[in-house]
Amino acid sequence: MHLSFTLLVLLSAFTTSVVAWAPLSSLQGRANNTFVNCLEQAGLDPVLQDEASYAANSSAYNLRFNYKPAAIVYPNNSTQVAAAVKCGAASGVKVNARGGGHSYAAFALGGEDGHLTVSLDRLRHLSLNGSTVTIGGGNRLGDVALYLWNNGKRALAHGTCPYVGIGGHAGQGGFGIPSRAWGLLADQITSIEIVTAAGDILTASSGSLSTGPNESSNPDLFWAAMGAGASFGIITQFTAETHEAVDSIAFQYAYANYTAEEASSGLLAWQKFASDPDTPLDANVGMQLHVSPDASTPHGIAFSVSGSYYGADVSKLNATMAPLLSALGNPTTTTIQTQDWITSVLYYAGAQNGSSALNTTTAAPDIHDHFYATSTFVSEQEPLGKASADALMQYFYGPGTKSAVEWFVIFDLYGGSKSAIRGRDADFNAFDARDALYSIQYYGTIPSSVSDQDGIKFIQGIKAALEQNQSNTTFKEYVNYIDSTYSAEVAHQKYYPTHTSRLTDLKNKYDANRVFHYPYDF
Numbered sequence: 001m002h003l004s005f006t007l008l009v010l011l012s013a014f015t016t017s018v019v020a021w022a023p024l025s026s027l028q029g030r031a032n033n034t035f036v037n038c039l040e041q042a043g044l045d046p047v048l049q050d051e052a053s054y055a056a057n058s059s060a061y062n063l064r065f066n067y068k069p070a071a072i073v074y075p076n077n078s079t080q081v082a083a084a085v086k087c088g089a090a091s092g093v094k095v096n097a098r099g100g101g102h103s104y105a106a107f108a109l110g111g112e113d114g115h116l117t118v119s120l121d122r123l124r125h126l127s128l129n130g131s132t133v134t135i136g137g138g139n140r141l142g143d144v145a146l147y148l149w150n151n152g153k154r155a156l157a158h159g160t161c162p163y164v165g166i167g168g169h170a171g172q173g174g175f176g177i178p179s180r181a182w183g184l185l186a187d188q189i190t191s192i193e194i195v196t197a198a199g200d201i202l203t204a205s206s207g208s209l210s211t212g213p214n215e216s217s218n219p220d221l222f223w224a225a226m227g228a229g230a231s232f233g234i235i236t237q238f239t240a241e242t243h244e245a246v247d248s249i250a251f252q253y254a255y256a257n258y259t260a261e262e263a264s265s266g267l268l269a270w271q272k273f274a275s276d277p278d279t280p281l282d283a284n285v286g287m288q289l290h291v292s293p294d295a296s297t298p299h300g301i302a303f304s305v306s307g308s309y310y311g312a313d314v315s316k317l318n319a320t321m322a323p324l325l326s327a328l329g330n331p332t333t334t335t336i337q338t339q340d341w342i343t344s345v346l347y348y349a350g351a352q353n354g355s356s357a358l359n360t361t362t363a364a365p366d367i368h369d370h371f372y373a374t375s376t377f378v379s380e381q382e383p384l385g386k387a388s389a390d391a392l393m394q395y396f397y398g399p400g401t402k403s404a405v406e407w408f409v410i411f412d413l414y415g416g417s418k419s420a421i422r423g424r425d426a427d428f429n430a431f432d433a434r435d436a437l438y439s440i441q442y443y444g445t446i447p448s449s450v451s452d453q454d455g456i457k458f459i460q461g462i463k464a465a466l467e468q469n470q471s472n473t474t475f476k477e478y479v480n481y482i483d484s485t486y487s488a489e490v491a492h493q494k495y496y497p498t499h500t501s502r503l504t505d506l507k508n509k510y511d512a513n514r515v516f517h518y519p520y521d522f
């Protein structure tokens with residue numbers, strides 16, 4: 001079963017025979033189809049299923065999915081984006097934006113067959129005016145960081161993978177190591193240009209920020225698009241206020257010899273250090289906790305605390321971390337590195353040895369993966385209890401050391417009283433977890449020896465061990481680590497527990513016919 005699925009994926013990636021086994025309903029006769037005619041008349045040159053490049057142009061980052069869009073278009077500007085949206089709306093074909101294409105559930109392809117994917121690859125303009133940057137909706141994070149660095153040593157807080165698109169990332173939040181200092185990427189955006197379901201090209205901006213002549217245009221649409229962007233239109237341009245690109249100290253403390261009990265105490269000590277009201281943690285500390293299998297360690301699990309301290313020196317880092325390190329014990333290894341901004345960006349992108357190979361996303365092909373991932377937010381009000389931490393570590397040190405799934409779990413610190421993420425109001429934008437102390441991402445690459453079903457069950461078991469041992473807590477989840485297994489109702493409860501009703505009202509206002517539709521739409 002699984003082998004044949006893998007073969008089909010491989011076939012679809014490298015041959016054009018895909019059309020033979022996945023016939024397309026009514027859209028095949030390209031010359032006799034009002035939808036396709038509409039795209040062609042607008043000069044959009046759609047990629048259709050009978051074309052050689054279709055398989056490559058429609059392949060998802062997550063190879064577990066193989067959705068078949070009715071057409072893929074690559075508009076050059078927002079006028080062409082609007083024309084594409086109008087063709088979809090007029091023909092009843094659902095429309096989805098594709099930014100970097102890194103949705104864990106392939107939602108830029110619609111999450112089902114037959115949608116129009118509007119790929120923003122050609123909307124990659126960038127310009128800086130003082131501290132204000134204008135970013136085309138198809139840019140990748142690596143290119144944005146490089147541009148800002150090269151044009152005046154400016155910076156934004158955003159995630160680590162250079163290939164991730166700003167469209168999905170900022171549209172759904174966007175956490176990075178500097179986010180405790182500067183907020184989520186969505187929080188740093190002041191204005192957007194967005195193509196709506198009606199095919200209008202609107203400016204939308206925050207009501208409270210001064211953004212020039214259009215101060216407070218469509219603030220309700222801006223509110224919704226900064227957190228639930230995929231449901232509200234195609235964002236063709238972002239405007240953001242940048243920061244000075246500061247130097248930082250990268251740190252990593254590894255505890256390769258921990259037993260399950262030590263790891264549980266370590267996690268609880270990290271949680272306490274991060275949220276201690278008596279010694280509030282400096283907002284310039286970005287910090288993660290990593291757990292993954294490692295057969296070279298005495299107990300099979302690698303546990304480490306790492307991050308960056310922005311604008312600090314090593315003695316300040318040491319003084320700040322001292323209480324945590326005294327609780328965690330002697331690290332098996334310590335790494336401390338002073339880095340300028342772009343070195344830090346490349347370091348988190350995986351170029352640990354100073355290689356500049358990842359400085360631009362056009363220099364190398366992106367990788368794909370066959371995986372399942374999901375998440376938990378642990379809140380400041382209801383931190384993890386000992387039963388949950390114990391259950392989690394028992395799962396890691398037990399089933400986790402025996403599974404063929406290539407898993408890792410990352411805890412990203414969001415909160416602490418000084419954090420800029422928490423500093424924004426709960427309803428600042430559609431992102432609905434301002435009370436988060438940290439996120440936990442559970443990620444597993446599923447090898448061909450394991451069925452998707454078993455791989456997913458293994459990863460869900462990690463989350464169940466944690467959540468079921470704290471049964472009175474309702475955990476939120478992070479929409480950018482979107483879980484592919486939910487109903488719309490469950491997705492709304494996890495991602496937008498308090499914002500669903502307002503988002504549904506705004507969906508009715510801006511997209512009553514559900515032109516921008518996908519499985520977790522409102």
Ligand SMILES: Cc1cc2nc3c(=O)[nH]c(=O)nc-3n(C[C@H](O)[C@H](O)[C@H](O)COP(=O)(O)OP(=O)(O)OC[C@H]3O[C@@H](n4cnc5c(N)ncnc54)[C@H](O)[C@@H]3O)c2cc1C
Binds near residue numbers: 158
């Ligand atoms: C290697 C890797 C590392 C990651 N690291 C981080 C991290 O450090 N921090 C973090 O927060 N997240 C991280 N993520 C998750 C990432 O933020 C999400 O996968 C994100 O949604 C991807 O955006 P995209 O534009 O590449 O994806 P896409 O698949 O193109 O888009 C995702 C969703 O947003 C919609 N969308 C895309 N562009 C637009 C637009 N312009 N207008 C309206 N809707 C749009 C799509 O329709 C889709 O529903 C990581 C992902 C990967 C693969």
Ligand SMILES: *[C@@H]1O[C@H](CO)[C@@H](O)[C@H](O)[C@H]1NC(C)=O
Binds near residue numbers: 032
């Ligand atoms: C074109 O479509 C119409 C109706 O959709 C159908 O009746 C007709 O047979 C089609 N013509 C061709 C050449 O496919």
Ligand SMILES: *[C@@H]1O[C@H](CO)[C@@H](O)[C@H](O)[C@H]1NC(C)=O
Binds near residue numbers: 043074075076080
């Ligand atoms: C976009 O512009 C390029 C260069 O001018 C052109 O070759 C291409 O056809 C245009 N694409 C569309 C969809 O119009």
Ligand SMILES: *[C@@H]1O[C@H](CO)[C@@H](O)[C@H](O)[C@H]1NC(C)=O
Binds near residue numbers: 053
């Ligand atoms: C579509 O796929 C082809 C074949 O891989 C590739 O050469 C082309 O660049 C893709 N088109 C776009 C616009 O990305």
Ligand SMILES: *[C@@H]1O[C@H](CO)[C@@H](O)[C@H](O)[C@H]1NC(C)=O
Binds near residue numbers: 043076077080
């Ligand atoms: C948008 O792109 C198309 C195709 O390249 C071009 O013909 C048109 O003039 C552009 N429109 C604007 C407003 O730039």
Ligand SMILES: *[C@@H]1O[C@H](CO)[C@@H](O)[C@H](O)[C@H]1NC(C)=O
Binds near residue numbers: 129130
């Ligand atoms: C740059 O911003 C200033 C205001 O900060 C504005 O007066 C000026 O017109 C802008 N320049 C461009 C090229 O947009």
Ligand SMILES: *[C@@H]1O[C@H](CO)[C@@H](O)[C@H](O)[C@H]1NC(C)=O
Binds near residue numbers: 203212213217
């Ligand atoms: C203001 O909004 C109008 C109408 O939406 C638009 O034409 C104009 O370009 C916008 N100006 C700025 C500076 O965003």
Ligand SMILES: *[C@@H]1O[C@H](CO)[C@@H](O)[C@H](O)[C@H]1NC(C)=O
Binds near residue numbers: 314
């Ligand atoms: C900081 O601590 C590390 C050990 O974690 C030590 O090697 C280093 O000398 C210390 N540096 C300063 C300036 O205190």
Ligand SMILES: *[C@@H]1O[C@H](CO)[C@@H](O)[C@H](O)[C@H]1NC(C)=O
Binds near residue numbers: 257297
């Ligand atoms: C970790 O364990 C290894 C052997 O498994 C041992 O050699 C090493 O000294 C230990 N390190 C620490 C810091 O305890």
Ligand SMILES: *[C@@H]1O[C@H](CO)[C@@H](O)[C@H](O)[C@H]1NC(C)=O
Binds near residue numbers: 350351352355357
């Ligand atoms: C280290 O540098 C080499 C050469 O630049 C590169 O091929 C390799 O991928 C780099 N390793 C990492 C982990 O970045």
Ligand SMILES: *[C@@H]1O[C@H](CO)[C@@H](O)[C@H](O)[C@H]1NC(C)=O
Binds near residue numbers: 360
């Ligand atoms: C990226 O790094 C390569 C060397 O690996 C270099 O040739 C290129 O100029 C760099 N690009 C930018 C935009 O800095």
Ligand SMILES: *[C@@H]1O[C@H](CO)[C@@H](O)[C@H](O)[C@H]1NC(C)=O
Binds near residue numbers: 469471472
């Ligand atoms: C859940 O709450 C009830 C009532 O407040 C309490 O009796 C019970 O111990 C709690 N259970 C857990 C697992 O915290």
Ligand SMILES: CC(=O)N[C@H]1CO[C@H](CO)[C@@H](O)[C@@H]1O
Binds near residue numbers: 388390464469
């Ligand atoms: C330590 C602990 O309480 N573990 C429990 C966690 O939840 C699972 C599933 O409900 C139980 O089987 C464990 O006993």
